[in-house]
Amino acid sequence: MSEDWGIGLFRSVEIALIALFVMGVAVIVAVIYTLHEIAHINQWGVIALGVLVGSIGLGKILSHIAIEPLKEHFYHLDRFSKETLHELNLPINTITANVEMLRKTHIDEKSQKRLERIELAAKMLKERYNELDYLIQKQMEREVIKNFDLKELIEERFVFLNGLYPSVEWDIRCESFLVDLDPIGMAKVIDNLVDNGVKYSPTEPYITIKLFNNAMSICDRGCGMDEVTLMKIFDSYYQSDKTMAGYGIGLGLVKRYCDRHRIVLSVQSQVGEGTCITLDLPRKKNG
Template sequence: MFRNFFLAIAFFYVVSVLTIVAGVFVLQLQFEIFSIVSLLFIALPFALLLGWMFSKIAIEPLISHFETLERFSKETLHELNIPVSTIKTNAQMLEKGCTDEKARKRIGRIASACELLEARYDELDYLIKSQMQKERIDTVAVAPLLQERCEALQEIYPGVTLACDLEPISLKLDRMGLIKVVDNLIDNAVKNSPKGTTISLRLKAKRLEISDEGRGMDEVELFKVFDRYYQSDDSLPGYGIGLDLVKRYCDRHKIGLSIDSTPGQGTTVTLNLAEVAEDAG
């Protein structure tokens, strides 16, 4: 929508300026009162005025749109905090008074899901703030972070096993963005894996591999997999934006991203972390 709007504004501006210039030459040819340079100086203020008017027409609706969107996001963020806190508090209270082991496990899953909601809350807060300021680059110990995410997500996805084989490594990047990347990749692996299978996280030689034993993808799917809103299977939950976010984050931080997949045998996503390693030049 905005692309067509910008093209229309640019087209009308160019046509208007060309019309003014053509008018200048016509006046020069007809009357020869002023020199071409003089007429161009006369036409310049009109061209600048047109440029200002078109810029105003183009930018003001966008400013209004983004201010409304930002205000709505902040209000939604505030409203989300209340039910999340309520669920968390009541889950803790129920767990204290519960003696049935199965019920305690279910309450534990509710608490884990609430922690995941809190993480998404932090992510949304991060996304809003990142629109107004640069990403915060920290030195991140990756192995503990990955272990923490696996333990949290294992409670949410009890149908699969999350297995970690992690070497210690420190990276210089945006911590919250890395958490989003890892969560998205694990979530995709879970969605495409049958119950009872294993999702492996392997961190060796500055390379992170996340592998599943799911349905895999063919060459056509691999070609489209990073397209925004693309979903190879519409029956799966989600909106097709996870891998697009992953790719944009990796591109920003110079992280090599590749996918190796075979139909019926599973998928491996590899992140080459050499460029953001703490000892990188």
């Protein structure tokens, strides 16, 4: 579906609504005039009742005209998203399977490094696939809130992220902390914050993850941000450096997740020194 098609659809709906509204008002005025001047009905209560019934009918017609095209538009968009997501899974799995087969026949160091890069790219695609799948599922049904140890989730994500970013030096210090949250969404929060820390650490990335009491912090020693940038980082599609890969969506997702689960999000950053993002987490409910 092209952008022009969507604009044309909404413009047609707008024109139809305006035309119908004008016609409806004209019909109501004509009915009042007919009842009062021609039929000589002077009971304004009866006239008002007729106008009310006519207004309700007009409202139903207007709402139907406005909503039906939107419902159809979003239905096709939703179906297209799901079908595209499903089709993405096959090539990702094919790449992964063939890399494993090639490892057995290409044993020289140069070939192995190339295969590692291909495998790394496939892992990144798989993560984006999982993220899109999560977002679509979340729109279809409410998030599943579970009680889990955040320390274990951090350790689980570290195993994956360490393979994804082999050049990163890690400092992870966590204590057990039970939370009642959506674990899949929380995993995406950790991944996005680490990904940004690595992305904006041009040389020798150093990532610190700490979890003490009810606060989790993820810090880097990257390029940092000035005050103007700090005010915009959670805006959708904003990127402080346009040369970086990505679409400026990750931190927006983090902010929405934190707002939804009443997690207080704070950012400290200095240009040339790095950035530290802290999440003050809600404590586990009693009972």
